[in-house]
Amino acid sequence: MYRHAYQNGNAAYPLGGSGTFSIQPHKFQPRSHPLKRRRQLMTRLGIVGTLFCIIVFFFFPNLRPGGTSFGLFSSPEDSQIETVRYYDLSNVQGTARGWEREERILLCAPLRDAAPHLPMFFGHLKNLTYPHNLIDLAFLVGDSKDNTITLLKELLEDLRQNPDPKMQFGEMSILEKDFGQKVNQDVESRHGFAAQAGRRKSMAQARNWLLSAALRPTHSWVYWRDVDVETAPFTILEDLMRHNKDVIVPNVWRPLPDWLGGEQPYDLNSWQESETALALADTLDEDAVIVEGYAEYATWRPHLAYLRDPYGDPDMEMEIDGVGGVSILAKAKVFRSGVHFPAFSFEKHAETEGFGKMAKRMGFSVVGLPHYTIWHLYEPSVDDIRHMEEMEQEKKKKEEEEKAKKERMDKIKDTFDTPSRQWEEDKSKLQNLAQDAKKVADEPKKQVVQPDKIVEARGEEPEAKVEK
Known part of the structure; x- marks a missing residue:
């Protein structure tokens, strides 16, 4: 069917029989909804707010919260302050x-199962x-099985909250890293000869990790300290620093019970090199580690500990090659x-002793x-423990033996009279016999002298005297 063409030039289907066509646009436009108008308004407001924030952040830097920096629009001076540090x-x-x-x-x-010593430290x-x-x-806790970490956090928090400004320390760091150390912390295992080489290498790794993580460009000195030091001067940092040496260590002794002599050298790792030790090193394998204080390695080195004089000058210096780590x-x-703590055999030494030799090799001064003297906490050695057990058994x-002797004497005393008591009894009897004999001897004399009185005393009539 063809559409009809009307005079106005429009083609459409006719409505009704009047031959006229009328369009009412308002009937075909969708009605405006209130919710849609609200959404449009919120969208426009969001766009305006975003544009405002962008203008503030990029063109008004002073209004940026927290010093936020955008390098693209920052000045060169601001960029250097925020991203570059100069030391x-x-x-x-x-x-x-x-x-x-x-x-x-x-x-x-460095710490391992150190909870018992932390309060003292x-x-x-x-x-x-x-x-x-x-x-x-800076603390590094490794291979610990006790509550070292928990206690360390508590003590550091107490230290941080100290109200006295003079007691406030600088930066405090706790690092945790296990190195697979399986040697027990008891005295026999820790100081046994068989465990020394592996133990020293593991300890060297711990020291290197701790140092590399904690050393800052602002540090002038590094002080290594064992937590089981019992007594040390409060001025130890100034006392050592005054010598102005690259590496310096004190002498380390330990107290002993009176029955063991009262005191003893502890740290034998500070020493001077000897020809005997150098000759010994030439005979060992490449990975061998010489440790001092063991019969297996007779080095005949002059040890710092054995040169101590209780009345000597504390400022006297001695050049050394090996360094103790206390x-x-x-x-x-x-x-x-x-220079670091070698975790391998460096000139047949590792850890602190290898550190001392490496520092000397690089031209630094190493003195003891x-x-x-500082004093290490007393830990009974294997020989001490054995000796104490023998003393306890004795x-x-x-x-x-004393108890058995006392019981035996008490039994004899209860069974037999003692000689002293028997003598007293015999003496008393003899005295009584002597007194009775004396009375009997004196009685006839009295009858002769006074016969009448004797008769009267007996109740008899006196006899009549016969005259001759």
Whole structure:
């Protein structure tokens, strides 16, 4: 069917029979909904707000919250402040009077099952006379089975909340890293000869991890300290620092019970090299590690510990090659130069002794103070424990013998009279017999002298006298 063409030029289907066509546009437009208008308004407001925030962030930097920086629109000066830090390492070389120049110290302490010693160690920290705000603390906990981590966090939190400003330390760090150390922490296992090489290498790894994570460009000194040091001067940092040496260690002894002599050298890892030890090293395998204080390695080295004089000058210095790890103060530049704690056999030594030899090889000064002594906590050795067991057995044996002797004497005393008591009884009897005999001997004399009185005493009539 063809559409009809109307005079107005429009083609459409006719409506009705009138022949006219009318269009009403309002009938075909959708009705406006209130919710849709609200959404459009919110969209426009969001666009306007976004544009406003962009303008504020990019064109008004002072209004940015928290110092947010956008490098594309920042000035070159602002970009350098936010992203570039400048350190002059010539100012952190370490001097003899670092406390006056505000030189920072990194105090490092590797820990393993150290919970029993931590309260004592933190007591020593509080007593240090070096400005506490210049001391940063770093701990590495590895292969621990006790509550070292938990207790360490509590003690550090107590230290941080101390209201005294002079007791506030600098940065405090706790690092946790296991190294697969399987040697037990008891004295026999820890100090046994068979475990020394592997144990020293594992400890060297722990020290290197701790140092690499905690050393900052602001540190001038690094102080290594074992947590089981029982007694040390409060001024130890200043005392060691005054010598202005690259690496310096004190002498380390330990107290002993009176029956063991009262005191004993502890740290034998600080020593001077000897020709005997060098000849011994040439005979060992490449991976062998010489350890001091064991009959298996007779080095005949002069040990710092054995040169101690209780009345000697504490400032006297002695050049050494090996270094003990109980208490070490070293300039940070030593470590920045590449010296570390070898976890392998370096000149037949590892850990702190290898560190001392490596520092000497690189031209740094390494000294010990034979008459400046700190005291390590007493830990009974295998021989001490064996000796104490023997003494305890002898004591019990003596007590049992004395008890048996007393029981035997008491039994004899109960069964037989003692000679002293028998003598007293015999003496008393003899005295009584002597008195009776004396009375009998004296009685006839009285009758002769006074016969009448004797008769009267007997109740008899006196006889009449017969006259001759």
